[in-house]
Amino acid sequence: MKKVEHIGIAVNSIETAGDIYTKLLNTGIYKVEEVASEHVKTAFLQTGPNKIELLEATHPDSAIAKFIAKKGEGIHHIAFEVEDIYAEMQRLRAEGFVLLNEEPKRGADNKLVCFVHPKGTNGVLVELCQSV
Ligand SMILES: CC[C@@H](C(=O)O)C(=O)SCCNC(=O)CCNC(=O)[C@H](O)C(C)(C)COP(=O)(O)OP(=O)(O)OC[C@H]1O[C@@H](n2cnc3c(N)ncnc32)[C@H](O)[C@@H]1OP(=O)(O)O
Numbered sequence: 001m002k003k004v005e006h007i008g009i010a011v012n013s014i015e016t017a018g019d020i021y022t023k024l025l026n027t028g029i030y031k032v033e034e035v036a037s038e039h040v041k042t043a044f045l046q047t048g049p050n051k052i053e054l055l056e057a058t059h060p061d062s063a064i065a066k067f068i069a070k071k072g073e074g075i076h077h078i079a080f081e082v083e084d085i086y087a088e089m090q091r092l093r094a095e096g097f098v099l100l101n102e103e104p105k106r107g108a109d110n111k112l113v114c115f116v117h118p119k120g121t122n123g124v125l126v127e128l129c130q131s132v
């Protein structure tokens with residue numbers, strides 16, 4: 001894994017949270033993108049070398065809607081950038097981690113992504129990202 005690619009934060013409203021994070025980080029949202037397959041709307045802010053992904057549910061079945069219903073708004077996942085997502089998925093499976101998708105899927109901001117179940121990572125949902 002090369003570096004932390006982004007931190008995902010579950011929010012009720014991108015508009016409201018976007019204003020807060022714009023003030024907090026003193027930088028604007030550079031991209032808003034809906035990912036229909038994940039039932040989410042995303043907004044990205046860059047602070048130095050780090051990216052924050054705000055995630056708003058677009059459907060009650062969304063992982064974000066379920067997460068907020070259980071735990072409230074807050075940090076939802078940590079995403080790591082990888083060079084070769086297929087190789088990394090194979091390595092993690094061999095190490096015994098439970099992957100939440102068989103194949104990489106299309107994420108936001110021009111990435112292929114795959115999730116690792118939080119039950120095997122001390123309660124933290126991990127996302128792998130490869131730029132495409
Ligand atoms: C926009 C695309 C992409 C990007 O490009 O960056 C994204 O970031 S999309 C982000 C949203 N998508 C996902 O999160 C997909 C992966 N997640 C899942 O598949 C599911 O959310 C899950 C992790 C498998 C949980 O789903 P499910 O089992 O249906 O939900 P439950 O509510 O029943 O939870 C079971 C269990 O897991 C705990 N949980 C759920 N989410 C998280 C989380 N984000 N971090 C830590 N723990 C989490 C939940 O609390 C339950 O625990 P127990 O109550 O102890 O059983």
Ligand SMILES: [Co+2]
Nearest residue numbers: 008053079127
């Ligand atoms: Co993410």
